[in-house]
Amino acid sequence: MTSTPPPASSNPPSSPARSPEERREGFEQEALVHLDALYRVALRLTGTAADAEDLVQETMLRAYRSWERYTLGTNAKGWLLTILRHLFINEYRRKSRHPETVDVDTIEPFALFQEVQEEDPQGAFFDKIVDDEVLRAVDQLPEAFREAVTLSDVEGLSYEEVAKVLDVPVGTVKSRLYRGRRLLQAKLYDYAVNMGYIKGQSKK
Amino acid sequence: MRCRECAEHLYEYLDREVTPDLEAEIRAHIQKCPPCSEHFDFETLFLKFVRVRCRAQGAPATLRRRILEQLLEE
Numbered sequence: 001m002t003s004t005p006p007p008a009s010s011n012p013p014s015s016p017a018r019s020p021e022e023r024r025e026g027f028e029q030e031a032l033v034h035l036d037a038l039y040r041v042a043l044r045l046t047g048t049a050a051d052a053e054d055l056v057q058e059t060m061l062r063a064y065r066s067w068e069r070y071t072l073g074t075n076a077k078g079w080l081l082t083i084l085r086h087l088f089i090n091e092y093r094r095k096s097r098h099p100e101t102v103d104v105d106t107i108e109p110f111a112l113f114q115e116v117q118e119e120d121p122q123g124a125f126f127d128k129i130v131d132d133e134v135l136r137a138v139d140q141l142p143e144a145f146r147e148a149v150t151l152s153d154v155e156g157l158s159y160e161e162v163a164k165v166l167d168v169p170v171g172t173v174k175s176r177l178y179r180g181r182r183l184l185q186a187k188l189y190d191y192a193v194n195m196g197y198i199k200g201q202s203k204k
Numbered sequence: 205m206r207c208r209e210c211a212e213h214l215y216e217y218l219d220r221e222v223t224p225d226l227e228a229e230i231r232a233h234i235q236k237c238p239p240c241s242e243h244f245d246f247e248t249l250f251l252k253f254v255r256v257r258c259r260a261q262g263a264p265a266t267l268r269r270r271i272l273e274q275l276l277e278e
Contacts, residue, residue, distance in 0.1 A: 024275050024276075027275065028272075028275075032268070032271070032272075035262075035263045035267070035268060035271070036262035036263050038263070039261075039262065039263035039264075039267065040258065040259065040261060040262070040263075043261075049264075053263075053264070053267050053270075056263065056267060056271075057267065057270055057271055057274065060271045060274070060275075061271075061274060061278075064275055064278060065278070112246075112250065113243050113246045113247065117242070117243075117246070121242055121246060122245075122246075122249075123246055123249045123250065123253070126249065126250070126253045129257075131257045131258075131260050131261075134253070134254065134257040134258060135257070135258060135261075138254075138258060149254070150258070152219070153251055153254045153255055153258075154254065154255055154258040154259055156255070158219075158221070159219065159221050174215075174216070177215060177219075178215060181215070181250075181251075184254070185250065
């Protein structure tokens, strides 16, 4: 603990006016370190590398221009992802390859463990599934589930942080995660059965 | 705690989003219930599988360069 009292202002200093070099350096250290996460989320949202790159570049530009509004030491990743998602909704969703065709409330719950617990309770078949196939399965999820699963399961955001980025209540995040995970399990199960990794009985 | 109640909190528990009290109750149940323990282990593996496989990819180096150049112009 320090003996110096906190500054009189209620807000901690947020990137005060500094030289352009310092400003850029601060941005690189706090924001640019999340580039990989932003790119992965952008890729899951837009579906193409070209759109994802444009979306991330535009996100970084907007973030840099409003850098003074970001409070140092707070959740930069969440702040950047919120900007990215707004941009996506306003400018990219129209040409997105993911039209929402599933009524998200009528998805049948599927529990992978129940299907495989006799044959492969340790989930050894997971190792046989290649990365591209996992990404493809995530990409096939309805958008509402895909973004929740990506933010939580892939990028490690808490329920609260996901709720903030998606602008929905925490309870909604929980139910989207639950159903998104179960749907993802169903897709991986079908794939593993079709490939002969497990015997099972394909749902198709 | 019963198996059913335990299963209802499965993901919240694995996501570390339960209260310390509930966490302790669930952990105690899992320790003495092999079927629940097996189920929780399986779901832990599944979540880890999704995270690791989907994080294999990062942003292309060209994108980082484009952004850095863009910042210089601002």
